[in-house]
Amino acid sequence: MLANTGSRYGPTAPLAGLGPVLDRAEPFAVIAKPCDLGALHAYAASDPRVDDLCVARLALVCGGQPRLEKSADVLAEVGVDEDEVSLFRYRGHGNPGPTRVETTDGRSFERTYLEMWEDEAGWKVETRCKFCPHALGEAADIAAADVWPGGAPTGDDEGFNGIIVRTPTGEALVRSAVEAGALVLGRPIDPREFDELQPHQVRKKEALASRFAGLAEAGIPTINTTGLRVDLLGRRLNPEARLAEQAGTLRRATEGRFTEPLPASPTDRPNDHA
Incomplete structure (x- = not known):
């Protein structure tokens, strides 16, 4: 799981393997987009195994799922064919860190976060995302968000994130993470401050x-x-x-x-x- 962590600004289908996971009849957690957790919540009404086995539902606060066209545009800008790509990292190595493309022949290219996302008209998100009522992770136990005043970074920061803890399950998970030393809590953020973030x-x-x-x-x-x-x-x-x-x-x-x-x-x- 850790090997596959990281931001993905493109299409994903995290519930594609839900059937086999339920058939295993073992406890599991889901890390997904808010819309996926909304779908999981709806599906649980017809399949009680979801609530019986799913021990945690975690989401990001989502600005929308960009179409693959957005990534293809980056490759076109730097003159790289898709079959030459050895790495396409959307964020990381800093917060937010650059978008980085590496090729099989050793070339590399980077775009800053603001070069990629400052213009909201260029996000190229799916139509469904423009009608999404779940974007704040409303079906999650915990939703994680970027916390930049005004909604955009001015440069790399120390890696702070905001979390919205929505359920007793989420509260227990945060408490256990703090006790284990895996999470350090900062100051509280109220809902109106989140409006600014x-x-x-x-x-x-x-x-x-x-x-x-x-x-x-x-x-x-x-x-x-x-x-x-x-x-x-x-x-x-x-x-x-x-x-x-x-x-x-x-x-x-x-x-x-x-x-x-x-x-x-x-x-x-x-x-x-x-």
């Missing part, structure tokens, strides 16, 4: 109700957000901002920007020999 999360959560209204107006199904305060927080936007979010979502939906072709199975493809 994760401002894009505030903006998105306040916009969700209007975005869902735009989807509904376009005839696209939305999701159940019971208990996630979406309508309550949506009322914090002024009427002009709510209308702008709804109209923008409707326009994008009408333009087909929220849909993509379904993958075709071999039997659906045209017969070249017909």
Whole structure:
């Protein structure tokens, strides 16, 4: 597990092996994106083995899952083909540390965190992420977050992170980590300070109700957000901002920007020999 730790700013499917893990009937923990833990929580309603066996659910506070296009753009910028890559590290060797590409012939290239992520319009996150009510790890026992004033680093720091402890299970896990010397706690952070540390999360959560209204107006199904305060927080936007979010979502939906072709199975493809 330690060998595979580290940030991954691209598509992941951490629940892909859930079935075999449940079949082993042994205790396990899940470290995943907030949306994955939301799915796990929903699945637990139909499979009691999840709650019986899952001893901890840990998440990052997520700004969205970038498409692979973002990583491909980095390779194109430095003139490296995918099959030449021996290492693609998104963060690390510092906090946040650089994005680093190494090649099989010994070349290396780096981009700073701000070069990669300062412009939110260039994050290239999946459409689903723009409608995510779980981004703060609301189904997790513990969610870990970057804690940069204003939401972005000014350089490398000493590796501080914020944690949101949401459940008694999370409290017990933090307490045991502190007692074992694996975790050193700093000062408390209250929710309103987190607003300043994760401002894009505030903006998105306040916009969700209007975005869902735009989807509904376009005839696209939305999701159940019971208990996630979406309508309550949506009322914090002024009427002009709510209308702008709804109209923008409707326009994008009408333009087909929220849909993509379904993958075709071999039997659906045209017969070249017909």
